[in-house]
Amino acid sequence: MAILAAEVTPSAPPRRRFFRPTWAEVDRGALIRNLRRIRARLKPGVKVMFVVKANAYGHGAPECARAAEAARAADWLGVSSVEEGIALRDAGVRLPVLILGSLYPFESVLAAVAYGLTPIVASLESARRVAEAAERLKRRLDVHVKVDTGMGRIGVRPEAAPELVRRLSASRSVRVQGLYTHLARADEDAAFTARQLKAFRRVVAELAREGLRPPIVHAANSAGALRFPAARFDLVRPGLAAYGLWPGFEPALSLKSKIVFLKTLPKGATVSYGGAWRARRVSRVATLPIGYGDGYPRALSNRARVVVGGRRCPVVGRVTMDQTMVDVTGVPSARVGDDATLIGRQGRAEVPASELARLCGTIPYETVTALSPRVPRVWAAP
Numbered sequence: 001m002a003i004l005a006a007e008v009t010p011s012a013p014p015r016r017r018f019f020r021p022t023w024a025e026v027d028r029g030a031l032i033r034n035l036r037r038i039r040a041r042l043k044p045g046v047k048v049m050f051v052v053k054a055n056a057y058g059h060g061a062p063e064c065a066r067a068a069e070a071a072r073a074a075d076w077l078g079v080s081s082v083e084e085g086i087a088l089r090d091a092g093v094r095l096p097v098l099i100l101g102s103l104y105p106f107e108s109v110l111a112a113v114a115y116g117l118t119p120i121v122a123s124l125e126s127a128r129r130v131a132e133a134a135e136r137l138k139r140r141l142d143v144h145v146k147v148d149t150g151m152g153r154i155g156v157r158p159e160a161a162p163e164l165v166r167r168l169s170a171s172r173s174v175r176v177q178g179l180y181t182h183l184a185r186a187d188e189d190a191a192f193t194a195r196q197l198k199a200f201r202r203v204v205a206e207l208a209r210e211g212l213r214p215p216i217v218h219a220a221n222s223a224g225a226l227r228f229p230a231a232r233f234d235l236v237r238p239g240l241a242a243y244g245l246w247p248g249f250e251p252a253l254s255l256k257s258k259i260v261f262l263k264t265l266p267k268g269a270t271v272s273y274g275g276a277w278r279a280r281r282v283s284r285v286a287t288l289p290i291g292y293g294d295g296y297p298r299a300l301s302n303r304a305r306v307v308v309g310g311r312r313c314p315v316v317g318r319v320t321m322d323q324t325m326v327d328v329t330g331v332p333s334a335r336v337g338d339d340a341t342l343i344g345r346q347g348r349a350e351v352p353a354s355e356l357a358r359l360c361g362t363i364p365y366e367t368v369t370a371l372s373p374r375v376p377r378v379w380a381a382p
């Protein structure tokens, strides 16, 4: 797989250079195939909102968004803040962008509008702010109303939702383009999900009876879209599956480094802070220039595996801020300069993000999102 420069489109800034051999390789082809695989499950006309918040779950938001836009693999993008939306616009992305988080303070609504980003309305108060912004800017604003059917995070309660939509629809300055909810347990609890969908459908039906059904009704994250066809409505909002972190999809991100130092330790020698690992035999220990400062968690000390020479080798001793040691005794051919795969596949051996997440007692979302800005994102050709 050829490595292109860190940037892929002609409008991108000049290629970035990095010297420390630690990088995250993102496979554009996998990303696009995943989005298409999701679309293939949908009825014609159902749209895909690619969720690229938190720097596209660590994958690099502008590049992911541009790739999806160029391939026409997504119709909308979802971000969590105005800042994330502005970063997409600055990168030349033109797709419609929904800001899934609450907009506060008022200035953030003005900024959203200035950058052509679509705000959500999650309460009477936010409705007032959006209407005020529309009047001040003398523009008609599109908004999506968020209904809280059981997530308990943001949103208007289902019983209050129709009235909020009525009020917004009565205002000449605001158009309710969308109505949506978020599923809290679609990956684990079908009964709870069914209750959420029922409450949501009731709101949609009440509005439809009054001729106020917004044109874009949506509810489904990856789990919702893939496990509950009834949750698909007019648009689905995948994140996890698009990045290939859902069974049956292709992981788009690999975390890679290279051996920069290699030594042979005598039996009994210890490695890293606290001497938390001791060689039980003469051992060859490789040092990789990656640590918790890069988002490779310290909780992986003495626990994770790293693929070197096509074999899964154990991390030994504590992961430090900038460097991590690996026992490569089982790979006699290992040399300085060899590739080490910390997330992803090398030959037949693999360390999936889900494995690191499990070792840290967390979820793959956190594992990939935690990769720090210090790790260059490099685009692999499909």
Ligand SMILES: Cc1ncc(COP(=O)(O)O)c(C=O)c1O
Pocket: 051, 078, 100, 182, 220, 221, 222, 223, 237, 238, 239, 240, 241
């Ligand atoms: C409102 C909303 N929709 C969609 C998603 C995408 O979820 P997933 O990554 O599980 O597909 C998220 C992510 O947390 C979200 O907050």
